[in-house]
Amino acid sequence: MIGRVLAVSDMHSAYERTGRLLAAFEREVKSQAVPHVIAINGDIFEHGNAVSVRSGGAVDWAFLAEAAQLAPTVVNLGNHDNDLTPDLAEVVARMRSLGVLVVSNIVDTRTGATYAASSTTAPFGSRRLRIVGLATNALSTYPQASRPQLSIPAPGEWASAHLADLTQGADPVLVLSHAGVVADRTILPLLPDGALMIGGHDHLLFQHSQGRSAYAHTGSWTNAYTVADFHEDGSVTAQSRAVMADAPSWPPLQGLIDATLAAHMTDEDRVVLGRRAEPLSLGDTGRRVAAGFAQAAGADAGFIGHTTLGTGAPSGPITRHMFNSIVRFDGRLMGADVSFAQLEGFMARANQDRPIPLDQRSGDFLYGAEARPETGRSGRAGVARIVTTDWCATNQGEYFGTTMLPFAEITDRRVKAVAAAALFKA
Structure with missing residues (x-):
């Protein structure tokens, strides 16, 4: 060598x-x-x-x-x-x-x-x-x-x-x-x-x-x-x-890390936002949050950008400081009506944490999840409701492969609050 x-x-x-x-x-x-x-x-x-x-x-x-x-x-x-x-x-x-x-x-x-x-x-x-x-x-x-x-x-x-x-x-x-x-x-x-x-x-x-x-x-x-x-x-x-x-x-270096955390974390950083019995991988964290988006907005499916997340959710208590390394960015939730054929295409494009050929990788991809029918279906024949972050809506060409989705803000819903509720619910 x-x-x-x-x-x-x-x-x-x-x-x-x-x-x-x-x-x-x-x-x-x-x-x-x-x-x-x-x-x-x-x-x-x-x-x-x-x-x-x-x-x-x-x-x-x-x-x-x-x-x-x-x-x-x-x-x-x-x-x-x-x-x-x-x-x-x-x-x-x-x-x-x-x-x-x-x-x-x-x-x-x-x-x-x-x-x-x-x-x-x-x-x-x-x-x-x-x-x-x-x-x-x-x-x-x-x-x-x-x-x-x-x-x-x-x-x-x-x-x-x-x-x-x-x-x-x-x-x-x-x-x-x-x-x-x-x-x-x-x-x-x-x-x-x-x-x-x-x-x-x-x-x-x-x-x-x-x-x-x-x-x-x-x-x-x-x-x-x-x-x-x-x-x-x-x-x-x-x-x-x-x-x-x-x-x-x-x-x-670990000594410096411990001292730096002790010196610069505030009481607000140390607040426990919730607890998890089991850890989630990064991909499963993304899908759990995406499903939470859909359920919170009464939509058929939710999507979140891969790099909007940092790391997967661990087990045990999760402080605000830890949560901010799981969901990096806050923002608005945005919804749009699409055909079910379009939704199927978006789902096929999403979740690229699986093995995938190089020529099919789209870069910063979406995690996508469909809501449970009893809580998330829009109920309109031929029309699916999707929800995502304002970043992914603004950059829809990169994430969804189209620039024609008519996204509009979902009021009273913020990315981090909805994500936390999805991650910490039983």
Whole structure:
């Protein structure tokens, strides 16, 4: 084996596992006497984590500093990496001060230059690992205050224009894309054979082989990471590793996590909103919430975006702080009347947490669930009533595959309140 890459995307200040991920990385580095590179493919920070905001991301920054001591560490900038510090230039400078390499194709409109070089190299034994980074151009997903400072090219067009030059003569190659799987499909044919491409932004978890190359999404909320092995025959293989909630943690970082939570959580954060007898996976959490939407609105089916959720609902008491990591965003509920044929199509498109071919993945997908007939059927012949969040209604082309749905607000219903009722009811 030539070397290994330990990759993670979309961490989102998931402090319940941050120390456990670092301990896992240490074990990986010690388990194989080959060069390692740690690759963090965007979205380290999370503005929905009140403790992260109040502490200035102390835990996240400590994680980066410790990772850089374990192995050469590179960060590709995502759309949440300036959640706490709006100016990406300041974020990049601080990362570099910790010894972290940074790559990005995001342009600073104030200077006309990218916030970091779009490619760099990291030591990889007797070789040099060429690393290229690109971001999502979905500007509405970046912190609003920073948007005037950001110019982001369309990922596929940028890769078509630059990837060959940036990877020419390089062996081996790592491409970090925080652009999402739909954009990534246009980039994959451009990869040199034997390259590794790590995707992010959509919070997906899968691996895909292309010739001697490997393409993987690593999951989200620090629930998993990916180990990619570069082999002597020029091929790359990738596999996922779970980060269990009861796995050993890195003691110094865990001490900081515990102290940070104690110092920055308020009484309101600690309020127990409800209890669950059994945990739910992320997918089952999404479907439970979607069904709750439908039942609360008297609709036939409910839908919620995959990345509106962070992690699955655990068993036991769930505080407000924990709940905010399950349902990340609040908002209005929106309803629309559709045909039953349309509803069947939406349901077929939803719930992409199941195994699914790469060419059928739509990126940030919907969890969908039909309401129980006795509580949720609209009762109108040939007409189905659906309900979703205002984000999914506004971006219906991405989520539902159409822009013609006549959504209207459902008054007196908010996303988080209805979701909580669905998760905590007996």
